[in-house]
Amino acid sequence: xxxxxxxxxxxxxxxxxxxxxxxxxxxxxxxxxxxxxxxxxxxxxxxxxxxxxxxxxxxxxxxxxxxxxxxxxxxxxxxxxxxxxxxxxxxxxxxxxxxxxxxxxxxxxxxxxxxxx
Numbered sequence: 001x002x003x004x005x006x007x008x009x010x011x012x013x014x015x016x017x018x019x020x021x022x023x024x025x026x027x028x029x030x031x032x033x034x035x036x037x038x039x040x041x042x043x044x045x046x047x048x049x050x051x052x053x054x055x056x057x058x059x060x061x062x063x064x065x066x067x068x069x070x071x072x073x074x075x076x077x078x079x080x081x082x083x084x085x086x087x088x089x090x091x092x093x094x095x096x097x098x099x100x101x102x103x104x105x106x107x108x109x110x111x112x113x114x115x116x117x
Contacts, residue, residue: 001089001103002070005117006061007035008082018065025073027105029062037083058082064089066102 034055035092041054
């Protein structure tokens with residue numbers, strides 16, 4: 001299993017979420033964050049002073065998927081949509097039932113096949 005962590009612009013989130021749902025990946029964790037990357041800061045004028053803000057608002061999306069599904073969901077194809085990081089997940093357990101491993105994932109079993117067809 002892999003954990004996908006993506007940082008993207010707020011306006012990119014809804015199309016990404018919709019596409020993930022269509023591909024059979026309903027389970028996401030979303031956090032509003034601030035960060036800096038290649039983009040330069042935005043200079044604003046406030047009460048006669050010039051302020052440069054280098055930390056831009058972003059959305060952090062986290063999703064755990066089966067190894068075979070990583071390439072299916074780890075891209076959007078649009079310039080400026082952000083960065084995606086993939087990390088290994090050693091194990092997962094569903095607290096209520098005791099299920100473990102990929103059984104705990106809520107991805108549709110044929111999600112990768114549907115995306116490549």
